[in-house]
Amino acid sequence: MPENKCMKCGGPFGPYDTALHKKLVNRGAKEYMCSRCLARWLKIDEELLLSKIEQFKKQGCTLFL
Numbered sequence: 315m316p317e318n319k320c321m322k323c324g325g326p327f328g329p330y331d332t333a334l335h336k337k338l339v340n341r342g343a344k345e346y347m348c349s350r351c352l353a354r355w356l357k358i359d360e361e362l363l364l365s366k367i368e369q370f371k372k373q374g375c376t377l378f379l
């Protein structure tokens with residue numbers, strides 16, 4: 315069973331955080347970062363990261379269904 319916690323801070327995920335991690339870091343990932351740690355890792359604002367969720371949804375990305 316994969317830990318359902320952020321691999322960096324141990325915090326809980328938002329609903330699309332695992333999808334974001336798969337899309338932006340590693341599609342085969344077994345451990346995930348929460349959107350906060352992911353934004354920091356990518357060196358972008360968390361708001362920008364969250365806006366990408368809508369963008370990926372509009373693109374029809376199957377990870378974000």
Ligand SMILES: [Zn+2]
Pocket residue numbers: 320321322323324325347348349350351352
């Ligand atoms: Zn985290």
